Amino acid sequence: MNGTMKSPRLNAVKVRLSDSAVLAGAVSLLYALALMVCPRAFPALLERIFAWEHFFTAFAVLLVVINEVLLVLISRRRGQRLGLITPVYIAFLTIAVVLDFRLLVSAADAQAPLSHLFLRAASRVRDGISSEELLVYTHLATVSGIFLPYLLVRVTQNYVSDASSAGQDAKVRSAVTGQ
Amino acid sequence: MRVWFPIESLWWLGLYAAFGVLVPWMLRWTRKGRSGLDTSPRKLYRRGELGLFGLLLAISAVLDLRKSGLPNQLILTNSVILISCGLMAASAWLEDYSRASQGLANPDRRTWVDSGKLLFLVLSVAFTTEVLLEHTAEVWQR
Numbered sequence: 001m002n003g004t005m006k007s008p009r010l011n012a013v014k015v016r017l018s019d020s021a022v023l024a025g026a027v028s029l030l031y032a033l034a035l036m037v038c039p040r041a042f043p044a045l046l047e048r049i050f051a052w053e054h055f056f057t058a059f060a061v062l063l064v065v066i067n068e069v070l071l072v073l074i075s076r077r078r079g080q081r082l083g084l085i086t087p088v089y090i091a092f093l094t095i096a097v098v099l100d101f102r103l104l105v106s107a108a109d110a111q112a113p114l115s116h117l118f119l120r121a122a123s124r125v126r127d128g129i130s131s132e133e134l135l136v137y138t139h140l141a142t143v144s145g146i147f148l149p150y151l152l153v154r155v156t157q158n159y160v161s162d163a164s165s166a167g168q169d170a171k172v173r174s175a176v177t178g179q
Numbered sequence: 180m181r182v183w184f185p186i187e188s189l190w191w192l193g194l195y196a197a198f199g200v201l202v203p204w205m206l207r208w209t210r211k212g213r214s215g216l217d218t219s220p221r222k223l224y225r226r227g228e229l230g231l232f233g234l235l236l237a238i239s240a241v242l243d244l245r246k247s248g249l250p251n252q253l254i255l256t257n258s259v260i261l262i263s264c265g266l267m268a269a270s271a272w273l274e275d276y277s278r279a280s281q282g283l284a285n286p287d288r289r290t291w292v293d294s295g296k297l298l299f300l301v302l303s304v305a306f307t308t309e310v311l312l313e314h315t316a317e318v319w320q321r
Contacts (some may be wrong), residue, residue: 017267018296025296025303032185032307035314039183104256111250132315136253139311143304144260151267 013075013086014157020150023070024143031139043131050134060098063145064091070146086153093149101141108133188309192302195239199232200224225287226279227272230294233301237265240305247312257308264304268297 034042049055067090075082109129129137200220208218241258249257271294278285 016293017270018293021264021267021296021300025300028300028303028307032303032310035310036183036185039314104252108250108252132311132318133250133253135314136249136257136308136311139307140256140260147264147300151263 013071013080013082014078015071015074015086015150015153017151017154019074020067020070020147023066024146027146028139028143031142035135043135046134046138047131056098056102059141059145060095063094063098063142067091067094067146067149089153090149093152094145097145097148098141101137101144105129105134105137108137183314185310185313188306188313191243191309192306195236196302199235200229221287221291224294225291227275227290227294229291229298230268230271230273233268233294233298234265236298236305237261237268237301240308243309243312247315249312249315261301261304261308264297264301268294268301271297 038045052058068087071087071090072082074080204218204220204223207216207223210216211218240261244254244257244261247254271290275285275290
């Protein structure tokens with residue numbers, strides 16, 4: 001067999017959107033259930049955790065672990081070999097989503113006292129982001145932290161596979177021409 | 180511990196599920212005797228129609244969000260995520276439609292499973308959004 005045929009291909013695991021949809025939906029439902037069961041304790045707990053300085057780091061680590069476990073389960077179920085590129089890509093995208101939400105929450109946190117100072121619009125005096133806003137942001141970050149990385153992988157995986165196949169074909173063609 | 184029931188959200192969800200999924204299925208079921216049709220939901224929604232329903236559900240939740248008193252950036256972020264989920268659900272139907280229009284085969288089971296799972300995502304996110312809106316409204320009324 002020709003040596004070029006044995007060269008390693010870019011091993012991107014194929015995912016389907018529905019793979020992550022069930023997990024993201026179940027987490028979202030659990031979130032609603034927690035709010036229904038503990039309507040006062042759950043927001044208070046979330047606010048207390050948010051005050052902890054490593055909140056976003058812990059959140060990002062948790063989401064990355066969840067997404068990587070999901071990826072392993074998907075690749076095992078489909079019988080695909082899990083390379084390095086997809087897990088790293090998923091971890092990168094998950095951290096990017098959490099960072100985006102960190103920016104949004106920080107902006108909202110900084111905006112609250114400013115709007116109170118200049119606009120005097122809010123009847124309630126707030127020093128920072130309210131627990132209701134935090135509830136909504138955390139829900140969105142959790143759902144999108146699971147769903148969006150897989151959505152982006154799904155959107156880009158065809159290009160990665162096509163580029164990989166095209167590169168492989170070009171190598172084979174040049175090897176044949178060289179012979 | 181006092182459990183809180185978001186009555187409006189449950190009512191809203193029940194109404195949409197009834198008119199979007201149950202009523203069409205029941206209409207089909209009532210015609211079973213006369214025409215001998217296969218009345219299983221899988222057969223009825225095999226082309227990914229559940230995904231289209233998911234998009235409608237997402238749009239209705241976004242309209243509810245716009246009426247809420249939440250800050251604009253929060254409404255925008257929530258709307259973008261809801262619409263993304265809705266569009267992905269609708270893409271299950273679109274994929275099947277495109278393949279069918281080009282004469283390509285698309286396994287019914289895959290479309291049915293994908294649209295069902297993506298509808299579950301939209302339903303969950305929309306329901307939780309409504310629960311959060313109801314909770315926020317109650318807290319702000321106090």
